[in-house]
Amino acid sequence: MEKKDIKKVLDKVSAGTATPAEEQTAKYWLHYFSKDNIPVLSEDELNQETEAIYKSLMEQKAPAKVKRLWYPAVAAACLLVVIGGGLFYYNQQISPEPKASIVANTINDVAPAQNTATLTLANGKKIILSDAPTGLIAEQTNVSIFKTADGKLAYKAKPLKDDEQKTAIENSELNSITTARGQQYQVALPDGSKIWLNAASTLTFPATFTSLKQRKVELVGEAYFEVAKDKIHPFIVKTDKQEVEVLGTHFNVNSYSDEDATRTTLLEGSVKVSNHNEHKILQPGQESLLAKNNLSVRKADTEGAVAWKNGDFIFNNEDFGSILRQVARWYNVEIVDNGNHKNLHLSGTVSRSKNISVVLKALEVTGKVKFKIDGNRVIVTE
Structure with missing residues (x-):
């Protein structure tokens, strides 16, 4: 217009x-x-x-x-068009009178992700964190594990005597926290580092970093890290294709297996990103992309990269297929697309706290796509 x-x-x-x-x-x-x-x-x-x-x-x-x-x-x-608390536009043309929404049968509407995850201890015991009471939920050789009043997981290291240091090294028990599709969670490690875990992700980490030379964790999926500073003990995030090494900084790692690239976005400090062939040093406002064994660096859309952690979907000329995958993970739904939207890119924002119908209506307002909700399936009808 x-x-x-x-x-x-x-x-x-x-x-x-x-x-x-x-x-x-x-x-x-x-x-x-x-x-x-x-x-x-x-x-x-x-x-x-x-x-x-x-x-x-x-x-x-x-x-x-x-x-x-x-x-x-x-x-x-x-x-832009404002709808349901969100803003969206089609990168080529928007009709001022979008076609009527056919997001049908809101009785089947899907709620956003829950704040829960599954904690797996070194001995194999599993704890569903939404079911766990507030307070102490487990103890291991060197740590106490708590669920805080605001629903987060917190590890607190136990003080060790000199003769217990060797035992600590030999018993650096690995824990893992896993979010399914439709879940998210936050954990505070004993060194003070904070980690936000997105849907369909797993973080594996030592229960304590005491006496370890490196603070090494493994990630599948996506997480945002606020790493406590420690110049002597580097913090390393390992995925299936790369490693990110930091001393203390804020960054996001997106390493979903169904995405085309592993993306590491730096907000504060500096990080070294490495794969088998090369490494890159990132500065704040940059991100690395690892695709087909090629590691490159570009200017980052930092707001968009961490929008999920701040409670929003923010897309900047985003590929429609990528948008659908994000929505599917967050709402734990299957999305069926006819595949005729390969060249469609959208930009805008909508809150992740809304039901899925609000997000789909915001996408429909472009006039280029329509959706139908059928139980736990979302069908792209046009």
Whole structure:
């Protein structure tokens, strides 16, 4: 929709001749894409923003700032549609009157991922963390394991005497925490490092790092790491294709087997990413991609890379197939696509706390895809 068309609709609203549907549509068309922040708006905020931008359009000025929001110039911005607390646009064209949603039968709607995981101790005992009580849930040779009041896992090392150091080295018991599809969890290791685990992921780690030369963990899937600084003991994240070595930093590793590349995104500090052939040093704002044994570095969309950890889906010209895989893992559903969307890329944001119908409707508003919910299956119908 051109700027002059927006003004025509707004003139109808101002004159009182617009229908309720036109009035609401006019509000939604006033939202523009911003990589810095795309917050979920309340109805009051939407009304405030609409009034501010309308005044700016009428005065031929850049849109005024409203609390919590940022806008580029109206004429230069990419247009978005707001729906269900999310913003999406198709990278080629958006119809101002999207086809009606056929996300059918909301009685089959799917809730977002739960905050739970399965902890497997060194002796093979499994603990479903959503069922575990708050407080001490297990003890091992060198650590006590707690479930905190806010539903996180915390390891606390026990003090060791000198004659217990050798035993500690020989009994560096491995634990693992696993999230299924439709689950997420957070764990605090005894060295103070914090790890957020995305859906369908597994982290394997020593119950304690006491007397170990390296703090080495293994990852399948995706996790965000805030590593406690320790210059003497490097922290290493091993996946099936690479290793990431740090001393203390914040970074994200995406290593799902069904994705085309292993992606490591650095937010703070520095990391060394290595595969069998080479290594790369990343600086903040960069990410490495390992695909077909080729390791490369590029500028990162850090906000998009860690959006899952912050409770959002944020896509920046994202391949439609990748979007479907993320949705499938988060909601634990099977998504059936006819495969006719290989060249479709979408951008936008929507909260991961919403039911799946909200996310699908946000995708449908592009006018390029439709969905049908059938039990635990989501079918792309167009």
